[in-house]
Amino acid sequence: MATRKKSWERWGDEEVSALLSICSEDETQQLRLKPGHNSKVYERYSVKLRELGIFHDASACRDKMKKLKQDYKKTKDHNNKWGNDQKSSKWYDRLDALLGHRPAFSGTASTTDSGTLVWEAAETKDSVACELYDDDEAPQPKLEYQWREMEWTEEQKVSLMKTISSYRPSCHEGTQARVLLLGPVGSGKSSFISSVQSVFNGRVTNRAMVGTSSTSFTKKLQSFNIHGQKGEDPTGLVLCDIVGLGGGEMTGLTLHDVLSVIKGHAPEGQKFSPDQPVGCETVGYIKKPGLKDKIHCVAFVVDASKIRTYPKGLGTTFRLLRKHISDLDIHQVALLTQIDLICPETAKDVTQVYKSRIIQDMMNKAGDLLGMSTSYVVPVKNYSSELDLNVNNDVLLLRAVDHILQYADLYFQDNAPQHTGPKIDLGV
Template sequence: MYTPQVREKMADKPKEKPSLFNFGAFATPNTCEPPAFTLNAKPATVSSFLSDIIPEKKSNALKLPAVRAVQPTFGLPWRNMEWTEEHKKNLMKTVSSYRPSCEMITGAQVLVLGPVGSGKSSFISSVQSVFHGRVVNRAMVGSISTSFTKKLQTFNIQVKKGEDSGLVMCDINGFGDGDITGLTLHDIVSVIKGHIPNGHKFSLEQPVTSETVGYVKTPSLAEKIHCVVFMVDASKIATYPKSLSATFRMLREQISNLGVHQVALLTHIDQICAATAADVSQVYTSSAIRDAMNKAGALLGMSTSYIVPVKNYSSELDLDLKKDILLLSAVDHILQYAELFFQDNKPKKKQMIL
């Protein structure tokens, strides 16, 4: 029994309302409203509630993976590659000794196409660096959002000082945000057909016509483009506008109608995989790079068998064996498809009439 004084104090004291989030109390909530949330409130969680009634054990709850410095990799390479000095020498010999099977052609002309900043000019300079034995920037490279290249430029890849290889790389304006800026689809097709002279500066206000200065009305087989290389930036592939895919596919359709084979290079691979940034030989074990290649294939409408990853020289001052091998492998890949053009367009021998 309570004394009158105690009962009076109990009557004055407000009754506590059980909280709906007070899991540990096992109290049945009444019909009152739950307390409002505040920034400092720390309500009990489901896991803390379960820990009170269930013995501790490993949780199978889905957890977001922590950010790792190195991307997950496959146990085994999904493409085979030798990373030895001997293999580099063999690749250099293969590229250096290549000559088009058509006797009238001295060099395979390869046109490099891609969005602004995809690494077109850097690739050309990187390939030349391998044969020079030091990093050179033969094709001028920019770091701005608009295309640094403004005109058609051809580069004879030299295997030795003063000695050209059988490869001529052609650089051209980059694409804009999903659209072709600085040049039109008609201009690109005209380049591939061999109508545009080296050094021609492109302008949207002055598209190429038969009246353009230097226009080649009847181009020879040697003046045409024999293979097209598309460049795709691995670090931007997830943010490319949808319209860019339409641009690529439109180009591919037009180029295929001309009988010109196409391949693709995946650039900036070090920016999507820390393991590859540290060691380029990890490129073909990287799940991140393999995923990017699949996305590039979808973007281009192209099988991944046509796509190879590369690491261009950018800030480096010295060559790296593994980067050289990756670059040379890409060039060998390109030359194989350029050679298919010559095989498809060999002049037919005149049959002797007896």
């Protein structure tokens, strides 16, 4: 007959192995992912272990899993930072199979001699995308009230569409607001463009080509005029897509090229290569760009499901970009994509987005990564696998566009020609 063990006694290897096996069971995993069920999870672990003749109470199971996750995260962080000095541990592979199921980039940011804004990174199965919150640290999933005011109605959708469709720059010299989307490979830049156009088309379409690979699908500078509803004139908004940051040394963006696009020197369709920077000899180079050639607002795009696993050097890259862009007096905002992957409640009902503590926490982390206030960050859910539009999702997308246009228009207000009035002949 098995001897009952006290919860404070050390765990044997066979006991830890049994605990991890139970944890990996599908039914247990599903229960684990439900907010507010932590106590039930560990009670279940304890019961299942007892059936195997292993006696540890729920508290002991919780403490052991917490310690295993901490050790795993410590090893994982080391491996992500020091690619050539990989470490492991007794339970690393078992925990990686359980927790490290989603690939992400690992490595550090660097700027090559040519100024390429890339990461020395590779996709690896060892990358951790799970949040690895300790149970007592995990943000509570839901707030009682929305922390940003939102109206989720068909009327609000129609109102936002009219506002965006009728938008024209406040400066008469500008006819459209050009917004550059900047972000890591796979962050959802092209998907955002297609999603916004889908709302105006009344059906899901892929206007900007979207890929799923780890390398940037977008290879060149492309400008997309957002068309209004059928029979209407194009809106006053142009969304500009460009190769993703971290696309590799041969396809990556340089700071010089990013600034050339923003200043209006880079021609439409320009392909970017670190060894061929945009310059006077570039075919189609715009020597004296007008207001219509320049970028009037920059929207950084980051993936909520990868915020915690982006390379540490990415923050440095973003801050470098923001400094130079700010020197050009260009306002910047941020889009947080893939919010449905980090919050099950929002995945089921997007109206819960501003009640979710998880998303609120991730928006704060996105602001920290970019070096900007959370007030500039807006969450969006792009259309990906859906075939039909959803009113609530449309409202969230349109609010993001309205947010972008407010900051784009500040550029026109700041750069409006100063009229000093007619000259007066004093007769002297």
